[in-house]
Amino acid sequence: MSVKTTSFKHVSYLWDEAEAAKLAGDEVALLIYRSNLLGADLRLTNYGGGNTSCKAMAKDPLTGEETEIMWIKGSGGDIGTLTKSGLAALYVDRLRSLKNVYRGIEHEDEMVELFNHCIYDLASKAPSIDTPLHGFLPFKHIDHLHPDAAIAIAAAKDGKKITQELFGGTIGWVEWQKPGFDLGLQLKQCLDENPGIRGIMLGSHGLFTWGDTAYESYVNTLEVIEKCAEYLEANYGKKGPVFGGQKVESLAVEDRKKQAAKIAPILRGFCSSERHMIGHFTDDARVLEFINSNDLERLAPLGTSCPDHFLRTKISPLVLDLAKDEDLSDVAAIKERLAPSFEAYRQMYTDYYNTCKHDNSPAIRDANPVIILYPGVGMFAFSKDKQTARVAAEFYTNAINVMKGAEAISEYTSLPRQEAFNIEYWLLEEAKLQRMPKPKALSGKIALITGSAGGIGKAIAKKFVKEGAVVVLNDMNAERLESAGEEFKKEFGRDSYATAILDVTKETQIEAALEEAALAFGGVDIIVNNAGLSISKTIEDHTEKDWDILYDVLVKGQFFVTQGAVKVLRKQAIGGDIINIVSKNALVSGPNNAGYGSAKSAQLHLSRLNAAELGADHIRVNVVNPDAVISDSNIWAGGWAEGRAKAYGITVAELPAYYAKRTLLNEIILPDDIANACFAFTGGLLNKSTGNVLNVDGGVAMAFVR
Structure with missing residues (x-):
């Protein structure tokens, strides 16, 4: 088959001669390379859609003789991200011999189990239902794709006639049929009746194209799809306005x-x-x-x-x-x-x-x-x-x-x-x-954790994603937020999170963050009021500015984020969780802590008030009371550590050990410990609990709720 062009308008030609040359002689590597290029252009096929294969000689481990093997994308894979581990490898002669035991279309499904008797590579991916569609065609490299341009013709009322005229008989046609063994036999029959064709259109379904080499198959595929797209483009508007013309004008x-x-x-x-x-x-x-x-x-x-x-x-x-x-x-x-x-x-x-x-x-x-x-x-x-x-x-x-x-x-x-x-x-x-794996505890849940670009907030967000949720990461600091977003993208993928700049003292930013949750994921289920700061000063040293920012962030911030979230939760009417990260200081009196401690007490009682009001909506409001979470926490910035060390008559370096030793369990508290507590409330086992306080402080007797 001669290669005609490398210049295309409607599809992307991505073949790199230098990269392909490195793979010369390895047909399986070239199959993977070709597949990844095809999958990179969504005009050629959809995510997870389509199938690619190659046939090449390999040594039979039982006989030592060279035998023909077909490598094909396995069940459930995606050609854009395909690797060798995603391929199924089958003996071609065994696969084709299955027609001797095929009992007809009403027994189609039993053939899938028989594919396993044709496996060449025991580490092979499970063969897909498309396997016989490739197996009965004689070509070394085959592409089965679902390009919009080709399906538009395949789904047209007179698609067969258009295909015949457009390609001058060089593309065959097989009427719609569910994929399976019989369809594979029909493809072979179409080829036998039309020798020399370069591909086959499947009615309402997709396209088969092929070549003697990976490159020839790739270019043949592009050329056929390009021709389909050109034909459509030339005909837009000839019958009248697209889709009958505009009825509604879009909003800005x-x-x-x-x-x-x-x-x-x-x-x-x-x-x-x-x-x-x-x-x-x-x-x-x-x-x-x-x-x-x-x-x-x-x-x-x-x-x-x-x-x-x-x-x-x-x-x-x-x-x-x-x-x-x-x-x-x-x-x-x-x-x-x-x-x-x-x-x-x-x-x-x-x-x-x-x-x-x-x-x-x-x-x-x-x-x-x-x-x-x-x-x-x-x-x-x-x-x-x-x-x-x-x-x-x-x-x-x-x-x-x-x-x-x-x-x-x-x-x-x-x-x-x-x-x-x-x-x-x-x-x-x-x-x-x-x-498929069973749903995780938080599958289908959307969480917004304030202050989630670092420290406790980020630990909670990671825990929730690992348990199946999606999260709206947010922070006042754009650089810190961007860094957290990149971290989540690398660790969990782009579909695990969205981001929003959020200062909880600004109503417009609260509204914007909740709008982002709605646009990105459809709403919100879990709100964790985690954003905070701390100021440790004597009564004499406390300023009005100190007092206001503590109450603005901790108390008003918690209230207005909750208020905004409740509007969304009530729209959904499927319940929800609000968790407020408070502190053991809400219950324990200590020196140099009037502003922070009283604000934390206000947070705690506000939580109880909200729980009482929102229960009828199945919105649970609970509290996690940490103490001395030092790791990666902003709370220790701005002189807080120095203030607490001074209050206890020790150095800043001695604080972690000091806090641990004063607990009943003699434990240092980490962000992951707080994250686990939040999951305990939201993971499904405590769906009938609200208005509760869960201490995560290593055991501080003075902070026991009584």
Whole structure:
């Protein structure tokens, strides 16, 4: 196959001759290199979507003879991040011999277990359902991708005819069928009937392309997708305005964000009727073009075509019947307006399940929508975690691209409901879901910990993320916050956190931080009032400025952050936790501590008052009382350590040992100890506890609550 060009407009040519030369002779390494390049361009395939393979000779460990092996992306992988450990390796001859025992399409699923008898590498990843689609084709390198431009043609009413005309017969066509052994046989039949073709279009599904080398396969793939994209571009507008023209004009950018932040917790509350969901919001231009269009009402209910799309987005989205600039201040009235739409969606999904289910179908899953469209504002996605919600939004954007292209050249057709159900509730898909790790204690929870760029706050945030939550990191210091963000990104990934500058004495910054929580994740579940400072002075030395800042940060800060959070929590109406990091000084009287100690006492009683008021909303308010947490804490800056050392008649260097020795357990208290206490309150075992005080001070008898 001759290579024609390396210049493309609609896809990215990323092949580096020097890098590839280092891999010469290693077909598996070249497969991984090619796969990563393809996965790096989301115009070629979606996250986790598509499959790539190569066939090469290797020594059979049993016979010592050279034999043909196929390496293919294993089940559940992503080609953009694929490594050798993510590949399945199978004997080609054994895989192909399975057709001798194949009992027909009604026995499709039993073939997956038989793939294991074809494994060459015992450390191999589990083979995916796409394995036979590659195995029966003779080519050394094969790409199976889900590019929007190709699926737009594949999902068009007359996609087969368009494919034939566009490629002059050099791209074959196989009608829609669920992936599996029979589809692999159909691909081979299509090739046998059309020798010399360079690829095959799968109806409503995706694209197969190939080459004799990794490079030829890569360029062939780019060329075919480029041609599809050029064809779509040339036809946009010929049949009339895209999506029938604009019906609604978008709000200005900042107004969209404000409106989205207001509505997100309400939507999250509806979507979390069965379990806590995490949200994602986008006002991408492609999304706005679709949701603001005249054709939205016609196209949205049709649902998506590519299995990769609807597996993540559900069969169709929910479209909100709200004006873009709707006054959302009366939360009860908005909920009353929206409730029938959510009930109707759940009923639609239940009817879809009941109509399409088989005798052995898995139980119905969460009937709430995943994708919610708000004309003039943007798109929301809600799922079990941030990555899944974000990817769902990306996939629905892909579906929008497909609808746009199909409508431009013909008429968009979605997958029939029964076919969609057969994929969504496929027993093999269910088995894959059952193999996934069980949710962690804080999965689906959103936490905002004030002062979380360092010390106790950062330790709490890390603990929560490790237990499944997402967090809104915040700090007054932008440099410190940026550093914490980079640390979380490196350790936990970009979907684990958001950031916000927050001075708890400034109401506008409190509001902005909660808006960020709503935009990034859909709302908030856990508030930890941790931000603080300390001043240790004698009565004579205390100034009004000292007094005011202590009470502004510790007492007013705790109150106003709580006040703002309660508005969000009540919008969601799914309960929540407020934890206030107070101090043993709230209970213990000591010298040189009038301002700090009395402010801590105010924090403690304020917590009890809030617990009494918020119980009816299932919002729990509890207190953690630390003492002498020295490690990485700002509390020891600004002369506090010197003041406490002076009060006790010791040196600053002697403070840690001093504090430990005065406790009943003779223990030094660390930030992780406070984090563990916060998790104890939020991890699910104390859901019926509120108004409590948990001492984490090593045992200070004077601080016992009595």
